[in-house]
Amino acid sequence: MAFRQEIRSWIKDNCPESCLGPGEVPGGGTKVQMTDDQQAWIQRAASEGLTVPTWPTEYGGAGFSKDQYVVFLDEMRRLGARTPVAGMGTSMIGPTLLEFGTEEQKLAHLPNIARGAVWWCQGYSEPSSGSDLASLRTRAEDNGDHFVINGQKIWTSGAQFADWIFCLVRTNPGAPKHDGISFVLFSMDQPGVSVRPIKLISGASPFCETFFDNAIALKTNLVGDLNKGWTVAKRLLQHERSGMLALTSGTNREVGIALDELAKACLGEIDGKISDASMRAKIATHDINAHAFRLTQRRTVEESEGSTPGPATSIFKFYGANLAKSRSEMQVAMLGTGSIGWETDDSGIQEITRSWLAGKARSIAGGSNEVQLNIIAKRVLGLPD
Secondary structure, rough: HHHHHHHHOOOOOOHOOHHHHHOOOOOOOOOOOOOOOHHHHHHHHHOOOOOOOOOOOHHOOOOOOOHHHHHHHHHHHHOOOOOOOOOOHHHHHHHHHHOOOOOOHHHHHHHHOOOOOOOEEEOOOOOOOOOOHOOOOOEEEEEEOOOEEEEEEOOOOHHHHEEEEEEEEEOOOOOOOOOOOEEEEOOOOOOOEEEEEEEOOOOOOEEEEEEEEEEEHHEEEEEEEOHHHHHHHHHHHHHHOHHHHHOOOOOOOOOOOOHHHHHHHHHHHEEEEEOOEEEEEEEHHOOOOHHHHHHHHHHHHHHHOOOOOOOOOHHHHHHHHHHHHHHHHHHHHHHHHHHHOOOOOOOOOHHHHHHHHHHHHHHHOOHHHHHHHHHHHHHOOOOOO
16 A cells, blocks of 8 residues: 555655646657656656566566556556557567566667667568568678678668667578567667658658668577577567557557547537437447457556567557457448548547548557467467468
């Protein structure tokens, strides 16, 4: 009880009012503009290890036990405080380094991630690979104390803002495709790296093409064993697909105007209820499913001693993508012709058009729905090929 009160008081005293409720969570680094409140929230939380509360204190965390972490989740949710910093640093490469990194790698990278001082991007997908990630062609040639990297990656989210990249490279072209891959880290701020944002139909450019022309990765930043990077890569994907980072936020509910509020505005209401019974039932079903999904994620945290589970994380990725898409579809249905607007008007409702278009990528990005179902069938349910 004393710990709970201490955490509650600290959040109340330190989380800026503008960082309460739904809103943008910064990903760290120096290339993206942050508000003064966002910067202050990161600094205050990082000073207590609360940007990554379950990490050991020597790497910038708070060293929370599972029980302490659950209390922290409760209080963040109770007060509506957004997680101070998000992104691939805290949710993907950080947890992976905790498992596979050397002590030198942990000390070099984890405290910077915890402070929000660095933005990371992911070098996995390639134009010729599709969902067959292990067929990647980007090569890393041994050159003494470093690798020389040549090739291309695509769909590298946020690469135009990134300071560092975690990247899959082929270090043994003659080996079977899963056995000749290595996992390396290197700086994006070097002459051999160039980035070209991809403009999407939604008008945004979250994805990029990234080119390596004799880029350098020090061998001290080889994670795991040479030619055994596939094991590291799969584990990182499990961290990504778990969605556990969202649980640290008090606003891990769906962001944006609530479905029932939008329905009342568009379809009308009777005695405080949505007038269209069919849409009312659809929204109720969606809200129940979304709540059950969050509870399942929460239960997984409580049962896993705070670590990310294995192949079962694919169900989080699959179900979360479908929930997001169904929500957007209902929004568009409620707006009718109002959904065809492009620029946001004073009400902000027309921005839904862009999010609806962007949301189509949810069932592909981070591993397609089909890939997730295959993983669940083989690795979780043990079904035959």
